[in-house]
Amino acid sequence: MTKPKKKNRFIYLYILIVLVLCFVIYLLPKLSDTMTKTVIAEYGTMELSDEVQCYAARNEKVYTAGSGGQTEYLVNEGEKVRKGTKVLKVSGGGAGQPGDKYTSILERLGSGARQSDSYTTATNGVISYYIDGYESTFTHKKIKKMTFDQVKDIQNDYMDLSRKSVLAGEPVYKLYKNEKWYMVFWIDEESASDYEKGRSVTVRLKDGEVEADIESVTQQENKFRVILVSNRYYKSLASFRTETATVITHTCSGLVLQNSCITEEDGQQGVYVRNTAGEYVFKPVQILLQGKKESVLTAGQYYDNDGNAVSTIEIYDEVLRNP
Numbered sequence: 001m002t003k004p005k006k007k008n009r010f011i012y013l014y015i016l017i018v019l020v021l022c023f024v025i026y027l028l029p030k031l032s033d034t035m036t037k038t039v040i041a042e043y044g045t046m047e048l049s050d051e052v053q054c055y056a057a058r059n060e061k062v063y064t065a066g067s068g069g070q071t072e073y074l075v076n077e078g079e080k081v082r083k084g085t086k087v088l089k090v091s092g093g094g095a096g097q098p099g100d101k102y103t104s105i106l107e108r109l110g111s112g113a114r115q116s117d118s119y120t121t122a123t124n125g126v127i128s129y130y131i132d133g134y135e136s137t138f139t140h141k142k143i144k145k146m147t148f149d150q151v152k153d154i155q156n157d158y159m160d161l162s163r164k165s166v167l168a169g170e171p172v173y174k175l176y177k178n179e180k181w182y183m184v185f186w187i188d189e190e191s192a193s194d195y196e197k198g199r200s201v202t203v204r205l206k207d208g209e210v211e212a213d214i215e216s217v218t219q220q221e222n223k224f225r226v227i228l229v230s231n232r233y234y235k236s237l238a239s240f241r242t243e244t245a246t247v248i249t250h251t252c253s254g255l256v257l258q259n260s261c262i263t264e265e266d267g268q269q270g271v272y273v274r275n276t277a278g279e280y281v282f283k284p285v286q287i288l289l290q291g292k293k294e295s296v297l298t299a300g301q302y303y304d305n306d307g308n309a310v311s312t313i314e315i316y317d318e319v320l321r322n323p
Contacts, residue, residue, distance in 0.1 A: 037320060037321055037322075038274060038318045038319060038320055038321055039257065039258065039261065039318075039319055039321050040316055040317070040318060040319070041255045041256075041257055041297075041299075041313050041314070041315060041316060041317045041319055042255065042256060042315065042316070043253070043254070043255060043256070043299070043315055044253070044254075044255075044256040044296075045251065045252070045253045045256075045296075046251075046252055046253075046256055046289055046291060046294060046295075046296050047248050047250065047251050048194060048248070048249050048250040048251075048289065048291055049204075049246050049247060049248045049249060050187055050191050050194075050246070050247050050249070051244060051245070051246050051247075052185040052186070052187060052244070052245055052246075052247055053152075053185060053186075053242060053243075053244060053245075054183050054184070054185045054203065054205070054242065054243060054244070054245035054247075055138060055143075055151055055154070055183065055184050055185065055241065055242045056138065056181065056182070056183055056237070056240050056241055056242070057138035057139060057140060057142075057143045057181065057182040057183070057184060058135075058138070058176045058177070058178075058181045058182070058237070059139070059140065059176060059177040059180070059181075060135045060174050060175065060176035060177070061112075061113075061114055061122075061135065061174060061175055061176070062109055062112065062113045062114070062131050062135050062136075062171050062173075062174045063087075063113070063114050063115070063116040063119070063171070063172055063173055063174065063175070064106075064113050064114070064115050064116070064169055064170060064171050064172060065090060065115075065116070065166045065167065065168055065169065065170050065171075065172050066090075066115050066116055066117035066168060067090060067093065067117065067168050068090070068093060068095060068096065068165070068166055068167040068168045069090040069091050069092040069093050069165065069166065070090070070091055070092045070164060070165050071088055071089070071090055071163065071164060071165060071166055071172075072088060072089040072090075072091070073087070073088045073162065074086055074087060074088055074089065075087045075088070075127045075173075076127075077127070077128060077129055077130075077162075077238075078126060078127070078128065078238065079126070079127050080124075080125070080126050081121050081124065081125060081126070081127055081175075082121070082124050083121055083122065083123050083124050084120055084121060085120060085121045086118070086119055086120045087119045087120065087121065087127055087172075087173050088119050088172065088173065089119070090119065090166060090172075092165075095167075095168075096167045096168075097167065097169070098167055098168075098169045098170045099167065099170065101159070102159075102170050102171060104133065105131060105132065105133035105159060105171060106133070106169075106171070107133070108132075108133030108134060108136075108137065109133050109135065109136055109171070110136065111136075112135060112136025112137075113136075113171065115169075116172075119172070119173075121175055122175070123175070123177075124177075125175040125176055125177050125178075126175070126176055126177070126178050126238070127173055127174075127175060128173065128174050128175075128176060128238035128239070129160055129161040129162045129173055129174075130158045130159070130160055130161070130174075130238050130239040131158065131159060131161060131171055131174050132156070132157045132158045132159070132241050133157070134154065134241055135174060138184075138241070140182055143182060143184045143227060144216070144227070146184060146225070147220055147225075148186045148220065148223055148225070151184075151242075154241065154242055155242065156239075156240070156241050156242055156243065157241075158239045158241070161173060174238075176237075176238065178233070178237060179231055180229060180230070180231050181229075181230055181231075181237065182215070182227060182228065182229050182230075183203060183212060183227070183228040183230070183245075184225065184226070184227050184228075185225075185226055185245070185247070186220070186223045186224065186225050186226070187223065187224050187226060188222070188223065188224070189222065189223075189224065191224075192217065192219075192224040194249040194250065195214055195217045195224070195226050195249065196214060196217070197214055197215065197216060197217060198213065198214060199213070199214050199249075200212070200213050200214075201213075201214060201228065201247055201248060201249050202247075202248040202251075203228065203230075203245050203246070203247055203248075204245060204246040204247075204248065205234065205236075205240070205243060205245050206236070206240075206243055207234065207235055207236045208234060208235065210230050210232040210233075210234050211230065211232050212228035212229060212230035212232070213228065213229055213230070214226065214227075214228060215227045215228060215229045226247075250289055252288050252289035252296045253296065254288050254289075254296040254297055254298055254299060255296065255297045255298070255299045255313060255315060256294055256295070256296055256297075257271065257294065257295060257297060257319060258293065258294055258295075258321065259290065259291075259292075259293060259294060259295055260321060260322050261319050261320065261321060261322075261323070262285065262287070262295060263323040265282050268284045269284065269285055269287065270282050270283050270284040270285050271283055271285055271313060271319045271320065271323070272319065272320035272323045273313055273317045273318065273319055273320075274317075274318040274319075274320070280320050280323075283311070283312055283313050283317075284310055284312060285297045285298070285312050285313060286298040286302040286310075286312060297312070297313065298312055299312070299313065299314060299315055300312065300314055
């Protein structure tokens with residue numbers, strides 16, 4: 001009867017050893033991290049940003065074929081043209097109604113499309129063969145009255161119009177101005193304070209970043225509509241109606257610390273720094289930028305409101321995590 005008991009004892013001992021190893025390998029590092037009393041002040045860059053669903057608005061016009069026939073394109077996609085430039089030739093004739101695949105686009109365009117018989121440009125601009133039918137919906141004038149409910153279901157639905165033949169009434173190209181274009185999106189009340197008319201922001205889109213200015217911020221029920229204006233080049237401008245974008249409202253460099261490190265003493269914001277004797281002493285700080293979890297602080301020295309030099313924390317100072 002002793003052998004089974006010994007065997008059970010070894011099994012229990014084995015399970016205990018495994019549990020102890022699991023604790024040491026997985027849980028102890030995390031536990032020790034939460035118990036760490038201090039953090040090291042390090043130099044870094046912090047951004048304040050919002051992820052939004054962004055919609056593009058341009059000064060653009062779609063042109064439809066005045067007659068059917070075979071096509072010969074004379075201008076490339078994205079090419080800048082002058083007034084009076086011939087975009088394409090349509091020859092040979094062709095009868096019939098516009099194809100079904102253009103029905104939804106033509107319905108969205110409504111009276112916003114313009115028929116062309118000569119296929120020459122009425123103004124200077126950029127030629128594109130990508131359209132989605134919202135060209136007359138997303139204009140500068142109309143986005144000023146636009147609400148979130150009107151656009152929330154809109155998706156990128158672009159069609160390439162390049163083809164060998166067309167029928168009368170079918171869309172054939174669009175002409176748009178790229179000197180000035182707009183973006184509109186909606187944010188919540190918590191983020192609205194970061195947006196002020198006239199300020200510049202950076203918009204990080206799928207195919208690059210563009211600088212833009214805040215043209216207006218308007219409250220609409222529990223959301224705020226923001227309209228940006230930009231004159232910067234964006235390579236996907238002609239075929240971009242909506243996409244998820246990151247709007248960077250502030251960028252700042254300095255010593256980055258968790259907000260939990262910052263406290264207040266006698267009306268002065270500061271942190272507790274460990275000195276050479278191992279004691280924690282209070283040092284005033286100047287907050288350059290504060291986010292939800294971290295802040296950027298001045299390093300070394302700053303000047304207070306009276307012009308006095310104030311000694312503050314240095315890089316690699318050991319700072320009390322939760323004073």
